[in-house]
Amino acid sequence: MTRYTIRPINTGFLKTYPKRYLYHNYVVQYFDLPSEPIDIPVFCFLLEGGPEGPILVDTGMCDTARANEWHHPGSLQPDGYAITDQLHAIGIKEEDIYAILFTHLHWDHCFHMEKFPRARYITSAREYAYAQNPALIQVRGYEHPCQGDIRPPFTGLTLETPDIGEAETEILPGITAFATPGHTAGHISFNVQAESGTYLLAGDAVLCLDNIRPIPGSYYTVAPPARFLDMPALERTLKKIQAMRQDEDHVLACHEVTLVARAAATPILR
Numbered sequence: 001m002t003r004y005t006i007r008p009i010n011t012g013f014l015k016t017y018p019k020r021y022l023y024h025n026y027v028v029q030y031f032d033l034p035s036e037p038i039d040i041p042v043f044c045f046l047l048e049g050g051p052e053g054p055i056l057v058d059t060g061m062c063d064t065a066r067a068n069e070w071h072h073p074g075s076l077q078p079d080g081y082a083i084t085d086q087l088h089a090i091g092i093k094e095e096d097i098y099a100i101l102f103t104h105l106h107w108d109h110c111f112h113m114e115k116f117p118r119a120r121y122i123t124s125a126r127e128y129a130y131a132q133n134p135a136l137i138q139v140r141g142y143e144h145p146c147q148g149d150i151r152p153p154f155t156g157l158t159l160e161t162p163d164i165g166e167a168e169t170e171i172l173p174g175i176t177a178f179a180t181p182g183h184t185a186g187h188i189s190f191n192v193q194a195e196s197g198t199y200l201l202a203g204d205a206v207l208c209l210d211n212i213r214p215i216p217g218s219y220y221t222v223a224p225p226a227r228f229l230d231m232p233a234l235e236r237t238l239k240k241i242q243a244m245r246q247d248e249d250h251v252l253a254c255h256e257v258t259l260v261a262r263a264a265a266t267p268i269l270r
C-alpha cells in the first residue's frame with residue numbers, strides 16, 4: 001500500500017483582514033480578532049513516496065509585484081519562496097514532478113504550473129469549467145482575461161478533469177479526491193494515506209482551522225469564513241470535513257497561520 005510523506009511548503013504571504021476573509025461577518029462577534037490586516041501563508045504540499053515520483057498538491061502563489069498589482073496589496077513572496085526555488089533547495093527538479101493535483105484554480109494555488117514539463121495536471125471537471133466563466137466576485141481570483149492584460153496560469157495547458165463527486169474517488173495510488181464546493185464551484189479536497197493515518201488536504205475549503213470548530217456558547221457547529229461563493233454548499237463542506245477528518249492535526253489548510261510554526265518544527269509529516 002502506498003504511503004506518502006507530506007511536506008508543507010509556504011510560498012509567501014497574503015495581507016488580509018481576518019474579519020473580511022477568515023471569519024464570516026455573522027461569526028466575528030464570537031472571536032477576539034485584530035482589526036488590522038495580518039499576513040496569512042500560502043501553502044502547497046509535496047507528497048513523496050508514490051510509485052511514479054513526487055506529487056504536488058497546488059503550486060502556490062506568484063511573485064510580490066503581480067500579487068500586489070492584481071490581488072492583495074501588501075502581499076509578499078520573499079526571495080526563494082517560489083515553489084520552483086523551494087523544490088530546488090531540497091534537490092527536486094521541475095521534471096521530477098509526476099503529477100500536480102489542484103484543489104481549485106485560484107491564482108495562489110496554481111502559479112508556475114507550466115514549469116513542470118512531465119507533470120499530469122489534475123483538477124475537477126467542474127472547477128475547470130467554472131474557472132473559464134467565474135462569478136464576477138471571483139474574476140480576480142481566477143486571473144480571468146476580461147480584466148485586461150492578464151492570463152491565468154493554466155492558459156494553453158491540458159488538464160485532466162475527472163468528474164469528482166461527493167464520494168471519494170481514487171485518483172492516484174493512496175490518494176482520493178472528493179468534492180468540497182463552496183469556496184469555489186468545483187473545489188476538491190484530497191485524502192492522502194500516510195504512516196500516521198489519513199491527512200485531509202483541504203485547500204481553501206477550510207481557510208483556517210476555526211472554520212471547522214464549533215463556536216462555544218452558540219448554535220454554530222462550524223464557523224464559516226468570509227470568502228466564499230456558495231454558503232449553503234460551503235456549510236455542508238465544512239460539516240463534512242469536520243465529520244470525516246481523522247483529527248485536527250490531520251487537516252492541512254492552505255492559509256492556516258499555525259502551519260508556519262508547525263512546518264518549521266516538523267518539515268515532513270508522516
Ligand SMILES: [Zn+2]
Nearest residue numbers: 104106183204
Ligand atoms: Zn482560493
